Amino acid sequence: MAPAIRLFLADVDGTLVTQDKILTDRAIAAVAKLREAGILFAITSGRPPRGMSMLVEPLQLTMPIAAFNGGVYVHPDMSVIEQQVIPDDVTPAVIDLLAAHNLDVWIYRGSDWFLRDPKAPHVARESWTVKFDPTVTGNFASVSDGVAKVTGVSDDYDAVQKGVDAVRERFGDHVSAARSQPYYGDVTNPNANKGAVAQYLSRTYQIPPEQIATIGDQPNDVLMFAHSGLSIAMGNASHEVQAAARRVTTSNEDEGFANAVERFILP
Template sequence: MTKIALVVSDVDGTLVTHDKRLTDKAKAAVKKLEDNGIAFTVTSSRPPVGMRFLIDPLGITLPIGPFNGSSIVDGNLKPITQHLIGEAAAAKSIAVLDKYDVDVWIFTNDEWVIKRDDGKYVPHERDTIQHAPLMVDDFTPYLAKACKIVGASPDFPLLERCEAEMQQVLGDSAVAVRSQHYYLDVTPPAQSKGTFVKAMAERLGISLDAIATVGDMQNDLPMFAVSGMSIAMGNATDAVKSKATDVTTSNEDEGFAGAVELVLKRNAGQ
């Protein structure tokens, strides 16, 4: 087997705990990767600003992949590569979300745009990404700039049904997948965490077999599919675990640090 030269990790449900903490063991695990000559970066459904808190504590020097990898930004959160959903697909997405009566948010590269601030997950998102939303009466001016559209709902089965209809309505014009049980993300077409992993392989001049990926949700499956080693968190569903080469413990039980140990064990066995 090829030695792992790069680890790409999801953030929520993977690298951080349920209450969005980056533990000392997670920090030490990333340092252990560095000490063993293994590069590290992150990709997430979060906007760029929501990933800033990781860069300095983890010493990340490679580009990171916000918006489910459909954008690539540098350490100053400036876009290196950026894809947009497209105005027509954005409008269709909002129409489907409105039909299911879920909260609708639009993310551009710089702004989180909402129409109401009493949605159940608005405080949660504000605390998670450490950025305040922009309240507007009309989404129209932001459709052409949309990097991600989110439908948020505490009704998980309803959001799952919405996901299925959204995928049917959008077809190949955009990607629709839940990043959490309560968030349905719409992102640009033909872009995913898998395309981000491929971009990192090309940037570093390494094979995809030399990359390990770590995640917990359906939106992590595209990077599992292209990497030489894929590690599902213990808190992932059985469906996600079935697509991984390895499984670690949950994000509440230092599962990311456990994933790093699996990577180092694999390399030691070469």
Template sequence: MSDSTQPLIRFLLSDIDGTLLRPDHSLSQANIDAVRQLRESGIHFTIASSRPPRAMRQQIEALGIDLPTVAFNGANIIRPDGSLLKAHRIAPEAARTSLELFAAERVSVWVFADDQWLLLDPQGDYVEHERNTLGYDFVQVEHFEGYIDRIDKIVAASKDFELLKRLEVQLNPLIADAARAARSQSYYLDVTALDANKGTALETLSEELGVALAHTAAIGDAGNDVAMFLRAGLSIAMGQAETAVKSQASYVTGSNLEDGLATAIERYILPR
């Protein structure tokens, strides 16, 4: 995309982990300043993440975000007052299919429901990492059946990244009518309702803000960000993203270690 064909951007939707945040989950001053410049230029900004709503509050407060935000890859869209603008939960049959497949593999399985992080095995892969990321603790349960009708997200976590890739390919045809599996990180495979994706969330927010999709931009680093790339007028992949993700974006910026979001805002979003 050349500068002459680049649309005027009025709204930017950003991923959090791997995009807005550095690898240690810190928010750099460069990115804070870049978001402030967006607001001063009259450009809307908000965030979309695979995180649950209460694990996004620190970033919302640090950036002064006063628009609806997107959690669970689009399963929840939350107004600034905490009320739900949209909620898309996994159909029970798709949830059972996903849980049964994961139970047969060497993965750590988590369920997010009722604003809780539920798991079976506290010693599973990435539990401590997730606890540090979310900023709150898990609830250990004996089974997930009591939550099956109101699950926002299911996660399979594993240090075997190739296994998660295979599970993604294996699971999607089994749940295609009701849900979708996509990796939010190389070590996380997320399952959400079919309408719970960042692309649908971008459409909902653009309508809410009165901004045409042609004048929206999206930035992210993972497979679950591609859905918003495909709908945005302009899309930007982070420098450390996989090749398959980069190939779906209009531009590629620096990595999250290099404050690629701030670079992208300056180079592609702010009016010249």
């Protein structure tokens, strides 16, 4: 008999919320049911901390929130628990390499988001999603220290993947690089990945991996699947991501998160 799940760790975009970035009533109710069953609930995302603050109240979050895929851990009041940044001597070269692959470059540092072109693809959408606007700069050199995440953005999905692959090849284990969406390639500290988030929560709450469940839809979520006893892929995930999980739920447009809680988590 499989051990009871004591902690459920969820990705946000493509998983917990709909394509329109809406938290449904059923998703809110599912988290309430977890709470009633004594199961801890935590979220992790490539979003900055401020980009998850709107989830705290409706979900009554109490656990550490892992922003930037684990680059920054914050309390629900957004106070910082700990953060892990990209090495300062590596950041400028990462920026140049992503730009060389014709990707728009976004930089996240502290509570700020910097970019060069406010009219570039996905900027307006991202501003609406995270509920704050970027700072436009013509000089990344002035903001390249203490960076939590560098993102390469393009609607040419192959270019995004090639950019991610090039970063991995050049910088090895000095960084972590993965796609958080088909059009986003995220580069963070090597210890800032969703697998490390699952490990952090396991250590902090003394819950063995086999009693942790994880759910997500993107390649960067596969890293946390490996550190949980029950891994769940969304119906909107790629075949590769689904193949890496033990269970598959419906899509985020068809209450996949709530269905996963009811079918796979609650006894």
